[in-house]
Amino acid sequence: MNLKSPREQEYIQQLSIDCVIFGYEDEQLKVLIPKLDFTGDFWALPAGFIQQEEDIDEAARRILAERTGLADIYLEQFRVFGTAKRSNKTFMERLVALNPTKLDDWGLDLNTLGWLTRRFVSIGYYALVDIHKVNLQKGNIDASIQWYPIRELPSLIMDHEEMIHIALDTLRLNLDQKLIAYNLLPETFTIKEVQELYEAIYERPFARNNFQKKILDQQVLERLEKKFTGAANKAPYVYRWKRY
Amino acid sequence: MNLKSPREQEYIQQLSIDCVIFGYEDEQLKVLIPKLDFTGDFWALPAGFIQQEEDIDEAARRILAERTGLADIYLEQFRVFGTAKRSNKTFMERLVALNPTKLDDWGLDLNTLGWLTRRFVSIGYYALVDIHKVNLQKGNIDASIQWYPIRELPSLIMDHEEMIHIALDTLRLNLDQKLIAYNLLPETFTIKEVQELYEAIYERPFARNNFQKKILDQQVLERLEKKFTGAANKAPYVYRWKRY
Incomplete structure (x- = not known):
């Protein structure tokens, strides 16, 4: 006002x-x-x-x-x-x-x-x-x-x-x-971060496997290539939302 | 106006x-x-x-x-x-x-x-x-x-x-x-009538068995007793919405 x-x-x-x-x-x-x-x-x-x-x-x-x-x-x-x-x-x-x-x-x-x-x-x-x-x-x-x-x-x-x-x-x-x-998210993120966002919004936990499947099934995420670092690469995949 | x-x-x-x-x-x-x-x-x-x-x-x-x-x-x-x-x-x-x-x-x-x-x-x-x-x-x-x-x-x-x-x-x-x-429906109706309503609203057909299961699974319908008519009773069940 x-x-x-x-x-x-x-x-x-x-x-x-x-x-x-x-x-x-x-x-x-x-x-x-x-x-x-x-x-x-x-x-x-x-x-x-x-x-x-x-x-x-x-x-x-x-x-x-x-x-x-x-x-x-x-x-x-x-x-x-x-x-x-x-x-x-x-x-x-x-x-x-x-x-x-x-x-x-x-x-x-x-x-x-x-x-x-x-x-x-x-x-x-x-x-x-x-x-x-x-x-x-x-x-x-x-x-x-x-x-x-x-x-x-x-x-x-x-x-x-x-x-x-x-x-x-x-x-x-x-x-x-x-x-x-x-x-609500930055440009790139992991599935875990998306799940944490949903959990914050709905104020309840989601089962990890189900959540991952549900999100990926919607085919709205694009998986980015992992950068080659030379070290053993255990970092999770990083995604971004597909642009339409 | x-x-x-x-x-x-x-x-x-x-x-x-x-x-x-x-x-x-x-x-x-x-x-x-x-x-x-x-x-x-x-x-x-x-x-x-x-x-x-x-x-x-x-x-x-x-x-x-x-x-x-x-x-x-x-x-x-x-x-x-x-x-x-x-x-x-x-x-x-x-x-x-x-x-x-x-x-x-x-x-x-x-x-x-x-x-x-x-x-x-x-x-x-x-x-x-x-x-x-x-x-x-x-x-x-x-x-x-x-x-x-x-x-x-x-x-x-x-x-x-x-x-x-x-x-x-x-x-x-x-x-x-x-x-x-x-x-949008009268007091009582058959599942077929609910399906026809959904088909009219979404302007597409629904598979009968799936639709029936989906609606009944929501547990919002109450099935009325069939009236005894003496004749062989092949009339479909009639339902009404549960009052809360």
């Missing part, structure tokens, strides 16, 4: 985008979460609005690029959140009460920001990124931005925790059908 | 709902499509807007109930359609040009309806109904309303044909995972 440039007329009213950005590191599935630069410990998903001249997918890419530095990200809508009572109002009132001078300092007040406290329908997107390619960038109202393991999330504003859980459910449903897991 | 009561301030602006209503009849998957009461052959998906005090799912249920008479329908979001150029403008200009007096008769003009010609983001819902329970009802701007087999659709306005195709793709992906097919 870009509180510092709230030019109401630029945006579609009462419609926002929230992004659940997944990464994979240290055998853990993680989510990228900024902490807002206000007193009161406000963590919020990367979010934003849709400009009048902008496709919704473009808006999501812009919001993702702002925090990750990545222009080309795998992303997908996963749910629209639209109950009648869904609004920023409670959160923003608490924020203003705890930060009485902050908006003044920016030349803003709750009247100027009134459109932000109306009911909002929000389109949830999830994104999968290679965590090592991300160039973490604070948004202009962030105090910090950090990767959190899926089981160690901070307390988030509004319905943002629910959003993460529904995004994860959707990721699990889509993972085999859509062969999208490679977006 | 309810052109006859366009009370702009009641609704979230630039956000609509379009519904793809699937039914099953004569071994064919069908879609419910109204034809608008204007010169020019305009077919459009059942659609509407979201009232300020209404959940988006409630709005979808209201739109579905208007045309089907059914209050309790299986429905699911499947995609948000939100390219920057997406608008009713071209369609409405053509409609007005071909029906110069119609809006006058209703005391309306394109200025009053200006908010309808802006860019619209639309949330696509698909619904599954037991076609025999539907009480077809024309909306207040419909000339007629009819079930069309999925391969014999009329020419639809805007991106509504694309919406149907994406709804169908989603239905195919979800069918096994979510065990939702029963929403």
